Amino acid sequence: MRRTDRLFEIIQLFRGGRLLLGRDIAARLEVSLRTIYRDIETLVASGVPIEGERGVGYILRAPIFLPPLTLTHVELEALHLGMQIVRGSKDADLAEAATQLLLKIDAVLPDTSRVTNHLTGLSVYGFADSGPLIFLGAIRHAISTRMTLSIAYTRLDGTETSRTIRPLHVEYWGNAWTCTAWCNTRDDFRVFRIDRISDCKETGDIFSLTAGKTYADYLDGLPPIPEPAHG
Amino acid sequence: MRRTDRLFEIIQLFRGGRLLLGRDIAARLEVSLRTIYRDIETLVASGVPIEGERGVGYILRAPIFLPPLTLTHVELEALHLGMQIVRGSKDADLAEAATQLLLKIDAVLPDTSRVTNHLTGLSVYGFADSGPLIFLGAIRHAISTRMTLSIAYTRLDGTETSRTIRPLHVEYWGNAWTCTAWCNTRDDFRVFRIDRISDCKETGDIFSLTAGKTYADYLDGLPPIPEPAHG
DNA sequence: TTTCAACTGACAGATTCATGTCAGTTGGGT
DNA sequence: ACCCAACTGACATGAATCTGTCAGTTGAAA
Numbered sequence: 200m201r202r203t204d205r206l207f208e209i210i211q212l213f214r215g216g217r218l219l220l221g222r223d224i225a226a227r228l229e230v231s232l233r234t235i236y237r238d239i240e241t242l243v244a245s246g247v248p249i250e251g252e253r254g255v256g257y258i259l260r261a262p263i264f265l266p267p268l269t270l271t272h273v274e275l276e277a278l279h280l281g282m283q284i285v286r287g288s289k290d291a292d293l294a295e296a297a298t299q300l301l302l303k304i305d306a307v308l309p310d311t312s313r314v315t316n317h318l319t320g321l322s323v324y325g326f327a328d329s330g331p332l333i334f335l336g337a338i339r340h341a342i343s344t345r346m347t348l349s350i351a352y353t354r355l356d357g358t359e360t361s362r363t364i365r366p367l368h369v370e371y372w373g374n375a376w377t378c379t380a381w382c383n384t385r386d387d388f389r390v391f392r393i394d395r396i397s398d399c400k401e402t403g404d405i406f407s408l409t410a411g412k413t414y415a416d417y418l419d420g421l422p423p424i425p426e427p428a429h430g
Numbered sequence: 431m432r433r434t435d436r437l438f439e440i441i442q443l444f445r446g447g448r449l450l451l452g453r454d455i456a457a458r459l460e461v462s463l464r465t466i467y468r469d470i471e472t473l474v475a476s477g478v479p480i481e482g483e484r485g486v487g488y489i490l491r492a493p494i495f496l497p498p499l500t501l502t503h504v505e506l507e508a509l510h511l512g513m514q515i516v517r518g519s520k521d522a523d524l525a526e527a528a529t530q531l532l533l534k535i536d537a538v539l540p541d542t543s544r545v546t547n548h549l550t551g552l553s554v555y556g557f558a559d560s561g562p563l564i565f566l567g568a569i570r571h572a573i574s575t576r577m578t579l580s581i582a583y584t585r586l587d588g589t590e591t592s593r594t595i596r597p598l599h600v601e602y603w604g605n606a607w608t609c610t611a612w613c614n615t616r617d618d619f620r621v622f623r624i625d626r627i628s629d630c631k632e633t634g635d636i637f638s639l640t641a642g643k644t645y646a647d648y649l650d651g652l653p654p655i656p657e658p659a660h661g
Numbered sequence: 662t663t664t665c666a667a668c669t670g671a672c673a674g675a676t677t678c679a680t681g682t683c684a685g686t687t688g689g690g691t
Numbered sequence: 692a693c694c695c696a697a698c699t700g701a702c703a704t705g706a707a708t709c710t711g712t713c714a715g716t717t718g719a720a721a
Contacts, residue, residue: 201707202679211540221697231681236698247500253688253697261500266538269478269492273527274534276570280524280602281512293511296504303505307497309442339507371511432677433709452667462711467668484667484718 205230206238210247213259220256246307278304290335334399335369338378342366347383347406351398352391359397364389365406367414381412388417436461437469441478444490451487477538509535521566565630566600569609573597576637578614582629583622590628595620596637598645612643619648 200208205228212219212227221239225232239257243249248260270278285297334350341348351361364380375392382389410416431439436459443450443458452470456463470488474480479491501509516528565581572579582592595611606623613620641647 230679232696233682234680237679240698245498247498251697254690254695256696259500261502261505263501263503263506263539265496265499265501265535267476267478267498268496268534268538269490270494270496270531270534271492271527272494273523274492274531275494277513277516277524277527277531278509281516281528282508284515284602285508285512292504293508296502296508297512300501300505300508303499303501304496307499308494371515463666464712465710468709471668482667485665485720487666 200228202238206242207264209235209238209242210259210264213249213257214262216258216262218256218258221251224257289333290339292336292339334396335376335393337399337401338366338393339369341401342369345406345408347402347404348380349400349402350391350396353395353397355395361398362389363402364391365412367417369393379414379417381406388420431459433469437473438495440466440469440473441490441495444480444488444493447489447493449487449489452482455488520564521570523567523570565627566607566624568630569597569624570600572632573600576639578633578635578637579611580631580633581622581627584626584628586626592629593620594633595622596643598648600624610645610648619651 208228209224212224221232221235225235228235239249239251247264249257250260251257279301282297282301286294286301288294288297338348340346345365347363347365349361349363351359353359362385363383365383366378366380368379370377370379375394378391378393378396380389380391381387439459440455443455452463452466456466459466470480470482478495480488481491482488510532513528513532517525517532519525519528569579571577576596578594578596580592580594582590584590593616594614596614597609597611599610601608601610606625609622609624609627611620611622612618
């Protein structure tokens, strides 16, 4: 096995945020521990955020590895525009991540390719996602961890209701965010505007994706489906 | 010089979209022509879009080289969201670039990191940039090449006017695009809503960034400046 | 048909690289 | 004080890579 391949392999071993011991990596890849130390040194030197602690082991901070890419100028512009828009979003996690991503990319580009040089003068002021979206991040988190939520919701007519839901999907409509969920209270699918959710708590229950209650099932039940991101 | 460094150097030589001969690259890097052929083969094999034509030379299609990066899941999500939003934009160039970028990234991620796996259920329908923005691409192009434009503009009160402008900057306001320009007709800075531009032609004149007529000068002349992309 | 420059294959020598072994040090935790 | 596992340095050996040279082929354009 070539060294390059082994370096790649090592990154793969960290999937799932695992803590690894040098000794175990060495055994797994059938090389000596010394070689692993050298490999890790190489990886860190090329910017892979592996962190080691004496007496503990290694972890990889950012688990998605992007190999070298080449971009056109327009692609870099699109990337920059998109990240600026997301930075302006009300979802604090996403906004922060967008900032970090821009910084990473900028740090890595030579002066001559620096984002700002290729921006043909373009600024983004104030994202369009309106209203209080303080729960957007929590909901996205709940979707990925399948946490049942208990929400208070203000209907369009102003009346309040509280529901227990299994959040399935989030949609962005250009100026509003919605959450499609299985509503335990109504025993059917429901779509909620996130800016009208006035309270949101995790119940502690973890739901499983039961047949008939998934987002795919919801889509199946709809007549004609709008094409995402084409208009 | 290590080979890896030379490979990197070769990419740098292509800056500015230059057409290069293998012989010249060889001379510049003080290696044999055969070695350059081998280097180019290696680069192409690792995905760098260098194209060679017999009897002509080499060009690099996508001139921005992004070294390996590691991303967190949220960063990948932010990237995906941003690109989906840009894909929905009315600027055909940017939208297409965003699509290409998404495809590039998806092609390069291992199955386990594939964008769709990390999207905690998120769709983008219909970008908020409203109205006819058919000239957005043309204006961005004119900004980068410093082409003077002749535009027909419909004021908010409905009256028509035609102007000769030096486009300087484009701003995105969440639901509308504007272009800040030096207006030759009025001999002052003016801001135009791009969806209200009913015609747009290049005059053929290339302007230079004269002191007092740059975007920086425009910003200097403004009282308090809104912070870009923070809300 | 000639020219140009990209391309390909083979081969041998040089040199760099990678690796294991050994013998340490360091910092945190128990 | 002891253990653990990350770290570091040195060195020799062997493997892999890299390179130039030479002798071609190919496709396009003049």
